[in-house]
Amino acid sequence: MSAESLVDVDAVSFSYGRRPVLKGISMHVPRGKVVAIMGGSGCGKTTLLRLITGQLKPTAGTVRVVGKDLRQLDNEGLYGLRRHMSMLFQHGALFTDLTVFENVAFPLREHTKLPEAIIRDLVLLKLEAVGLRGAHGLMPAELSGGMARRAALARAVVLDPMLVLYDEPFAGLDPISIAVVGQLIRKLNDALGATSIIVSHDVGESLQIVDYLYFVDAGTIAGEGTPDEVRRSEIPFVRQFVHGDTDGPVPFHFPSRGYAEEVGLAQGATGGRSA
Numbered sequence: 001m002s003a004e005s006l007v008d009v010d011a012v013s014f015s016y017g018r019r020p021v022l023k024g025i026s027m028h029v030p031r032g033k034v035v036a037i038m039g040g041s042g043c044g045k046t047t048l049l050r051l052i053t054g055q056l057k058p059t060a061g062t063v064r065v066v067g068k069d070l071r072q073l074d075n076e077g078l079y080g081l082r083r084h085m086s087m088l089f090q091h092g093a094l095f096t097d098l099t100v101f102e103n104v105a106f107p108l109r110e111h112t113k114l115p116e117a118i119i120r121d122l123v124l125l126k127l128e129a130v131g132l133r134g135a136h137g138l139m140p141a142e143l144s145g146g147m148a149r150r151a152a153l154a155r156a157v158v159l160d161p162m163l164v165l166y167d168e169p170f171a172g173l174d175p176i177s178i179a180v181v182g183q184l185i186r187k188l189n190d191a192l193g194a195t196s197i198i199v200s201h202d203v204g205e206s207l208q209i210v211d212y213l214y215f216v217d218a219g220t221i222a223g224e225g226t227p228d229e230v231r232r233s234e235i236p237f238v239r240q241f242v243h244g245d246t247d248g249p250v251p252f253h254f255p256s257r258g259y260a261e262e263v264g265l266a267q268g269a270t271g272g273r274s275a
């Protein structure tokens, strides 16, 4: 990818204590693009997002955002940069005791001193963009799952971030809502002139809306490419994801002792029990 990068992850490794999670990952996110990070459960996708926001520091390697090495920034510098980033967390939880309007207004009230009339206009503009202007007075409990996710999207972009990070934006949604949310992520990215990173299991939807995909396996990049390249990929890990095979390099079982051993069937493991 030759376009100017907004995010550069170079040879990044990260361990929780002595447990390595990422082992020399490199990825580049050009300005204005939507990039997906895909991988099995627990492979380190959320950890990667937290390294990009500077919440975690790499054990080795460099993370640069708009050319700035996050490790070189003091707290003030990091905070300044983070104000231009937004994160939609898994399930995009709304504040249950605030209306849709107040949920979307929340970041504006927290981070700006804008007058009420401007806040109202900005909130209604973002709600209009996600098709929920008419729902601004509803409480989160009155929304469907898809509507709640769209309200969370409006809140995530209300400060016009330069970088939006989505952690499993499609989780728990029905197929129609997944497509709606996917199209909105793309539309909001392009309308705002933002750059987006999506962490997802949902390769089907991601292939429809992203410019580039990275596949993480066992702490390394197992494959990468444009949607067309990924669809044609011969890499077994990527193929398993794209074609949804249950069998392949992505293990079905969490690592464990042998089944026979665990249930006491292995030789010498009966411990004198009578049948």
Ligand SMILES: Nc1ncnc2c1ncn2[C@@H]1O[C@H](COP(=O)(O)OP(=O)(O)OP(=O)(O)O)[C@@H](O)[C@H]1O
Binding pocket: 016, 021, 039, 040, 041, 042, 043, 044, 045, 046, 047, 048
């Ligand atoms: N604070 C922590 N301390 C220790 N280990 C952690 C911590 N956070 C995550 N891990 C472990 O690091 C690994 C990567 O976690 P991470 O949340 O980044 O994975 P993920 O790919 O986002 O998973 P999922 O798709 O299931 O959300 C997991 O095995 C997890 O158990």
